[in-house]
Amino acid sequence: MINYELESIAHAADERSLKMLREHQAEVAHFNEVPVDWSNIDRYRQIEAAGALRLMVARENDELIGYAVFIVAPAKQRAGKVAQCDLVYVRPDKRFGRVGVNMLKAMLERLAAEGVTIVRGMSSTRVDTGPLWRWLGFELTGMIYERTLKGHPNA
Secondary structure (H helix, E strand, O other): OEEEEEEOHHHHOOHHHHHHHHHHHHHHOOOOOOOOOOOOOHHHHHHHHOOOEEEEEEEEOOEEEEEEEEEEEEOOOOOOEEEEEEEEEEOHHHOOOOHHHHHHHHHHHHHHHOOEEEEEOOOOOOOOOHHHHHHOOOOOOOOOOOOOOOOOOOO
C-alpha cells in the first residue's frame, strides 16, 4: 500500500533519500558543470524552520518512492499565499498507475487547507511533466530561462 504524508526534512533526509535526490538530479538537471550539493540539506532545513517548506512523500511499506517539495510564501501581487514547486520525483520503477498524481493531489489538498491561493508547478525540458500538471488542472502561464554565469567558481 502506498501512503502519502507531509514529512519534515529531518525525518525524510536519510542516505536512501539522498541517493534518490542524486538520481533525480542526474535525470533532469541542466548545467552539470555547476555541481548540486545534496549533502547540504541544511538549506532545506532553514526554509522549513522559517515555515515555508512543504514536503509530501510517497512511501510504499515505509520505503520512500517519491517526493514533492513546495516553497510557500505570501503572494506578492495577490491576496493569499503562493506555493512554488521546487522538486517532484517518483522513482522510475514506480512510475506507473497514479503515484505522482496521488502525491500531488495530496499536496494540493494540504496547500488549499492552509490558504494557498496559487500553486506553480514546474517541468524540466529534459523530462516533460507538463502533461501531468495539465491533467491536474494547471495552465501554462510562462517559461523560465536559466544560464550559468562566467566567474562562478564551477562554471
